[in-house]
Amino acid sequence: MRTPVPSLPSPTPDIEVAAAPRRGVPTVVVASPGDESPEYGPGGADLGTDWATAAGLTGKAGEVHIAPDHATGVRWVAGVGEGAAADWRKAGAALVRAFEARAEADSDAGRKVPRAVQLTLPENTTPDQISAFVLGVSLGGYRYKVSSTEKPRLKSLRLVTAEDLRPAVDRALAFAQGTVATRDMGNTPSNVKDPTWLASAAVKLAARLPGLKVEVRDEHWLAAQGFGGLLAVGGGSASPPRFVELTWRPTKAAGPHIAYVGKGITFDTGGISLKPADGMHLMRTDMCGGASVIAALVTIARLGLPVRVTGLVPVAENHVSGSSYRPGDVIRHYDGQTTEVTNTDAEGRMVLADAIGYAVRRVQPDLIVDVATLTGAMKVSLGVRTGGLFSSSDELAERVAAAGARAGEAWWRMPLLADLEDEVVSEIADWRQCPPGPGGITAALFLRKFTGGIPWAHMDIAGPARAEKIYDEVVPGATGFSTRTLVELAASYTA
Known part of the structure; x- marks a missing residue:
């Protein structure tokens, strides 16, 4: 009898482009290194130098921290470094891994487990940057495991940005699905x-x-x-x-x-x-x-x-x-x-x-x-x-x-x-x-x-x-x- 394996291709988070944020959904703020303290994207106006120093935030690519948020309790701050596409890809991957690690801890502790986040992008975000971020989010949390249990996953990411970035998002999702399919085929055990x-x-x-x-x-x-x-x-x-x-x-x-x-x-x-x-x-x-x-x-x-x-x-x-x-x-x-x-x-x-x-x-x-x-x-x-x-x-x-x-x-x-x-x-x-x-x-x-x-x-x-x-x-x-x-x-x- 063959070992049951995950479906092909494995699911990735749903990523939508929207004109406005949704109430009650945890937010993500991007940060980059500044001259004296990190510079924040939309949603981070109240995060100052003191908080960054206490949290150890520098804004370098791949950094992820949690800041308090009055509406949802949790606000994610993700460093995007100097803004290169590779920095945004690293940021997306680090974010999804940090989110899912927190979700697993919440689940183990019996707390409510969030399944979605939203990010309001800076106005100057380029198609290359958002494509890389989408790839990072889609691939950074990938897992292939033949198991009877399922760990909490990020289900959806809402990107609040201009509609003209939607083609870049759709293209990145196609690339991510192709990469996931290759990973799935490679990881499938050879008795199957x-x-x-x-x-x-x-x-x-x-x-x-x-x-x-x-x-x-x-x-x-x-x-x-x-x-x-x-x-x-x-x-x-x-x-x-x-x-x-x-x-x-x-x-x-x-x-x-x-x-x-x-x-x-x-x-x-x-x-x-x-x-x-x-x-x-x-x-x-x-x-x-x-x-x-x-x-x-x-x-x-x-x-x-x-x-x-x-x-x-x-x-x-x-x-x-x-x-x-x-x-x-x-x-x-x-x-x-x-x-x-x-x-x-x-x-x-x-x-x-x-x-x-x-x-x-x-x-x-x-x-x-x-x-x-x-x-x-x-x-x-x-x-x-x-x-x-x-x-x-x-x-x-x-x-x-x-x-x-x-x-x-x-x-x-x-x-x-x-x-x-x-x-x-x-x-x-x-x-x-x-x-x-x-x-x-x-x-x-x-x-x-x-x-x-x-x-x-x-x-x-x-x-x-x-x-x-x-x-x-x-x-x-x-x-x-x-x-x-x-x-x-x-x-x-x-x-």
Whole structure:
């Protein structure tokens, strides 16, 4: 019997834009650092230097304090720092976490538990600031837990502001829903999340979005089409592989046809090249690249972006059995190229090679972007908050990095070193899957062999796809990293 899991996607607070505050609802006041004392937004006129000093308020981003309020008893004061979008995102995330911690304490003590807050925004609030704040509120309180109990949550946030900021709020909510969907898919335990489940999740998320088409191909179709890499990786599992193709073709499309390719390994034991036991439980998130592609296509469709995008997700479970593929095997991919397997734990590049080859031959896009939790080497190189970016195109690399900056996701471009090209060449096949040397770079060089000369970018998210502690709007578990970058990248071609 399968474990019951939370619905997909998880709920986020309802956020409304209104012209006036509502009586009886706790208020939020924003604060920023001043020359001598913090400066307050609307609703904080009676909060002076003495209170700020006593409370320890400076106005820096992420600070949250409680001040007395005659009407509701509690008034929240949230620091927004110098006003950068990242500061507002941090403020929103800190606010929702502080609110829910107070709500839980009230519930435990038998006190009345508030479920809503309202914020009157300063008149000079920009669309970027309010978008970031909405993202922070929507994502900062995210939790995924298979449990019989439910802790108090923030149900709604009322933003008192001008009506012309509503589009920025709606756009931010679409981005937040996409990020939450990616987190949900990543966090779902692998006794539930087999390849069929992930493919079904794509179908469910895309339902009721006109213009977004989803096709799921099974192992029989894969065999007939020659997806040797995907079949080899999935061959050791009792749950057969799947191939998900999402197609967004708006009536009036601008810019290039984009292909997004995402690694969808629903659990990775390492296969015969077995992983160490420590940390293997985290391999339920090894499909976060695929989840990002699914959620990005859904978000692009929800926003109605006028750009043609195809999403390809090869889905498999890399397991150990008598039918597992082996080191030393030679695999023929969809496009006919062959690979010598040297490490079955380098399975991500095997399934991506098939999907990228399929994109080149069948989809025929103008550019290809793949995203994957691909190499531990990238986590060592860049840590857990920055994604690795490789590209055959300077222009595309610049667009990805700029999209990430707008999305609040950091990328660092890595080199495709020419002196390592020979390392990818095999003596008994076309290519060697896992050569020695800097692992993130050689993996990217391997993938480039399948791109057919089409402008291509590779996004290695092995570090930032999952988190072990809270920072900014991120909470432990799957982070949803790269989803917003993919959407922003597509949007950059519609301007």
